Amino acid sequence: MSREQDDMLRRGIGMTSQRTRERLIQRLYEEGVSNAKVLEVIRRTPRHLFVDEALAHRAYEDTALPIGHNQTISQPYMVARMSELLLEAGPLDKVMEIGTGSGYQTAVLSQLVERVFSVERIKVLQDRAKERLVELNLRNVVFRWGDGWEGWPALAPYNGIIVTAVATDVPQALLDQLAPGGRLVIPVGSGEVQQLMLIIREEQGFSRRVLGAVRFVPLLNGPLA
Numbered sequence: 322m323s324r325e326q327d328d329m330l331r332r333g334i335g336m337t338s339q340r341t342r343e344r345l346i347q348r349l350y351e352e353g354v355s356n357a358k359v360l361e362v363i364r365r366t367p368r369h370l371f372v373d374e375a376l377a378h379r380a381y382e383d384t385a386l387p388i389g390h391n392q393t394i395s396q397p398y399m400v401a402r403m404s405e406l407l408l409e410a411g412p413l414d415k416v417m418e419i420g421t422g423s424g425y426q427t428a429v430l431s432q433l434v435e436r437v438f439s440v441e442r443i444k445v446l447q448d449r450a451k452e453r454l455v456e457l458n459l460r461n462v463v464f465r466w467g468d469g470w471e472g473w474p475a476l477a478p479y480n481g482i483i484v485t486a487v488a489t490d491v492p493q494a495l496l497d498q499l500a501p502g503g504r505l506v507i508p509v510g511s512g513e514v515q516q517l518m519l520i521i522r523e524e525q526g527f528s529r530r531v532l533g534a535v536r537f538v539p540l541l542n543g544p545l546a
């Protein structure tokens with residue numbers, strides 16, 4: 322095998338043809354994702370680089386996959402839907418993400434908004450995600466190792482906040498860190514009963530929209546080395 326072929330296989334390119342990727346985009350569209358920019362960013366973001374080599378051949382299935390440490394890379398439909406909800410009222414400059422994980426949602430967001438502030442509690446996942454974003458030359462992201470229940474108060478307020486793990490309640494700190502008109506997309510609930518919510522900071526108080534049942538890993542407590 323030539324070095325080039327070897328490299329292609331290693332990166333999972335042979336198993337993740339353009340056709341497979343196009344099928345995923347078609348499927349997201351059929352499932353109701355209508356934001357063309359979101360679809361275009363998902364089309365060009367190499368999801369196979371965000372999972373273990375052994376799973377690379379499944380990277381363009383519309384499913385969550387394990388990334389170690391009992392965590393999963395989010396399902397492409399969820400990434401698309403949540404990004405679309407964040408952007409529904411127009412472009413955003415400052416967005417905070419809770420739950421970097423593999424960095425896949427981070428990579429998608431970084432191509433849709435000006436700046437991303439991403440918080441993760443598991444150091445090794447964060448380090449790997451950072452490397453991937455550098456490899457892809459996505460430079461408008463800063464990372465914090467910490468507890469997402471607390472957000473990132475020093476850099477608040479944010480125009481958008483996205484949480485990629487399910488919270489038992491909406492964390493007060495995240496509400497506090499929303500700019501006026503800011504949007505928070507967050508799964509809320511526990512176990513089997515989880516709802517995706519969109520919360521908007523209005524002139525007076527917050528509006529809430531419940532968007533339907535979802536399935537996420539839990540938002541846990543405290544940072545982990």
Ligand code: SAH
Nearest residue numbers: 394395420422423426442468469485540541
């Ligand atoms: N969007 C990620 C999803 C990762 S799963 C991806 O597509 O890869 C959820 C992530 O949330 C995990 O990495 C988990 O470690 C992280 N997480 C859970 N509780 C957290 C907390 N309190 N603060 C920060 N990150 C947390």
